[in-house]
Amino acid sequence: MDGGYQSCWIPASAAFKALRQQYEEHHLYGDEEHCWKAAHDTLLRRLQSGQLAGRAAQVLFEWDDGSEPSEPLCPDRNGRVLVPSRFWTYFLQSKSIHREADWLPGDFSFTLSYSSGFGRLDATCKGTVIGLEVDENDLPKLAWTGNKEASGRGSMQSAVARSGGRSPAKWWPDFAEELALYVHECGIPDGQGHDGQSEMMEAIFKRLAEAGKPEPGRATVQSVINAVMARIRSAGN
Known part of the structure; x- marks a missing residue:
């Protein structure tokens, strides 16, 4: 890329884990579940805005009426496909019961229906991302600026190394x-x-x-x- 920029792709699970742990360590939320949601919302918001680059082993869009054909999604030399930000826009627009997010394998899917408002559906879009990776360089600095300064290494290894046993959530x-x-x-x-x-x-x-x-x-x-x-x-x- 321009200016010698070099992407550093890491599994979505590693990014999620590091950010969630930083929320916990900074005592920004009262319990583990709220820290989980904060990390979840932050990463999705940045993916949707284009501030966080993502690529995946597979990216699919399916429109049942062919109203919006997808542009070709070309894999890179590693066989990974850049995830367009509109995938995350549709993902967040879909109802919560019609979308699934699993940060561990990096799998995401949604079903989004558009209606004309006259009691019928005009189109339905289904989207799937399998094996999401994100660019570590784009991640919120909260999660690793201090780790890089202290150790000279990326935050993911540091965050994983610090992880340990904790009391289970109340539920x-x-x-x-x-x-x-x-x-x-x-x-x-x-x-x-x-x-x-x-x-x-x-x-x-x-x-x-x-x-x-x-x-x-x-x-x-x-x-x-x-x-x-x-x-x-x-x-x-």
Whole structure:
């Protein structure tokens, strides 16, 4: 790039983890879940505005009526595709129940419907990003300026090295209990990958509500449910 600029691509999970930990260490929010949401919102906002560059193993747009054909998304020499900022605009415009964000593998998807206002849908767009990476140079300085000055290295290694045990969130024991009971009594939905995630989440949150137990943020537990389904499916159960 111009001026000798060189991108430094890191997994989205590493960026998310570093920023979340910095929110915790600076005591900017009261608990872990609020720090999770702050990191989640900050990264999505910067991706949407174009301030944070992202690339992925796969980027897909699908319009059911062909009203907005996608421009060609050309992979770089590493086979990665730059994610256009409009993906994140559509992602944030979609309803929360119609989008999924999993920072661990860097997988994001949404379904966005446009209506003319006359009781019918004009078009539906589905978008998917698989294996998101972001440019470390674009990340909020809060997360690593001090780390670079202190160690001469990027913040990701420092943030990971500092991570350790912490007390579980208040909602965790109840959520883990209901998740285990659900899997024991009902098994997991049929399918592959993230298939059935929403079904499991709705059932577990219904159990929590009926028992008067605290509920975590839905995005917070998506990766937990995905991991449980993946382990059970890989074992052939």
